[in-house]
Amino acid sequence: MTTGRPQLADWLRWALVAVPMFASMPRADAVSWVLIGLTLALSVPMLWVSGPVPSAVVALAVLVTSGTLWALVSGSWASVAMFSVTFYIVLRQSTVPIVLALAVNVAVVAFWAVRHDAWDGALPTYTVLTMVVLIGVNRRARLARLEQKELALARAQTAAEEHARAAALAERARIARELHDVLAHSLAGLSLNLQGARLMLVRDGASPDAVAQIERAQKLAADGLAEARKAVAALREDAVGVDRAIADLLAAYRLDTGARADLAIGGEPRELAPEVGTTLVRAVQEALANTRKHGAQADVDVTLDYGDGTVRLTVADRQGRRPPAAPAAGYGLRGMSERVALLDGRVESGPGEDGWRVHLTVPA
Known part of the structure; x- marks a missing residue:
């Protein structure tokens, strides 16, 4: 499960669940208050949870509670929450959650028609549900085409x-x-x-x-x-410079993950000794490998600063949260420290405010 800072789309998705719940409060009885509270509580993780399985579980739970509320309170705005969550599941989730969501919707509408003896309103409701699903499928296909086009452009x-x-x-x-x-x-x-x-x-x-x-x-x-x-x-x-080698590593990371990976160069670039260049490139390589492992699809910022007699390298990934401190340095970080020590340099590695940070200074 991965978490990140909520974006505007996340807040809008949450609002389409929360606002109907507040609108349903004036007509709520004891059972309805319980369902409203459960829906609001379950909707909060939708702002942060982004892993495929956790997000599907949360969305399906919100769908069940909001749908049940709509079925119990005739004419409530809970249907907005129910259909918006259905749209989100169709847009973002895999086949199994989509099938479960459709089954929940069909069951909820049938329960509503039986409870309120409103079978004449079931058909229009199913029609709305069909439109929501078709719009979600169309949007999903369009996003897939855009992703394929971006990938093709990157490869070209x-x-x-x-x-x-x-x-x-x-x-x-x-x-x-x-x-x-x-x-x-x-x-x-x-x-x-x-x-x-x-x-x-x-x-x-x-x-x-x-x-x-x-x-x-x-x-x-x-x-x-x-x-x-x-x-x-x-x-x-045809020796490849350090900045070009690092840029190539970041380009490969962007193609692999689809995340942002930028390189900023400070000072006056100059030719470095082979052992210094190798150490810097290997450090970036190891940091990116750790980001792929522990912070999937995290953005990465790399800074290469040429100073007087030294070169400073900083690799920081942006996971959107402060990661836990590692109990012990892995073999990759240990090897990086040993290479830097052979050059009489310094290396610092640890969690930052929103991700992992590696900083090293080597004489050059």
């Missing part, structure tokens, strides 16, 4: 990014080949020719100034060859 964007990245890698490989085959070979040949020219000048007894000029030219050619080789190595290595 990822594919486009990968295509652009592959094209960039291909172009870098082509430039590296040109540098190696043309510039590097030319500089190597020039260096060999200058070496031969220097030996010939020394053999023929040329002036020291002429020999020095050839040696300087040879050194420039050698330096140029070394720089060309460095450029070729850099182009072919």
